[in-house]
Amino acid sequence: MSDRTGGLRDREADSGLHDLYRAYSGWLTARLRRRFGEDADDLVQEAWIRAAPYSRHGLIEHPKALLMRIVDNLAIDRARRRGPRPLSLSDHVQPEPAVDLASQADAVLLKQIILNMPPRLRDVFVLSRFAHLEYQEIGERLNIPVTTVQWRMQKALEYCAAQLRL
Known part of the structure; x- marks a missing residue:
C-alpha cells in the first residue's frame, strides 16, 4: 500500500x-x-x-x-x-564539565564524598555507578563474593546518604 x-x-x-x-x-x-x-x-x-x-x-x-x-x-x-578486564587508570571517572554553578557545586560535593569514602566501599561504588558493571562483574574484578559486593554497595550508599544529611 x-x-x-x-x-x-x-x-x-x-x-x-x-x-x-x-x-x-x-x-x-x-x-x-x-x-x-x-x-x-x-x-x-x-x-x-x-x-x-x-x-x-x-x-x-x-x-x-x-x-x-x-x-x-x-x-x-x-x-x-x-x-571482565583488569582495572586500569582509565577506570577512574573524571566528572563531566558542569554547565552552571549549581551543578559544579554538586559535582564537587559528590567528588569529595566519593574520595572520602573508605577505599573498599569506593571501589565497589565507582565500578557500579560510573563503570556500569553488574555486581557479578565487580566481584570478579575485585576477587570478592557477590554478597560482599552487595554489602559494600549498601554501606557505600548509606555513607553517601549520611554525608548528604550533614
Missing part, C-alpha cells in the same frame, strides 16, 4: 534526522572522542542509526540527552560483550 502524500512524511522525517545530525554530530563526536577514543566513530554511527526511529515519529524533545543515553547503552553492551 502506498502513501498518498508521495512519501512526504518519510522525506520530512529524513529531513528532521538530517537537521539533528547537522546540529549535533560535531558535538557528539567530540564528546565521544574524549570518552571512548578510537571507538568514538563507531559509537556515533550506531547512535544515529538507533536515533532514526525516534525522529521518524517526532519523539525527540531533548536530542542531546537521547543521544547520550543511546551511547551509554551501546557502551554498556560493548563492555558486557568483552567480559
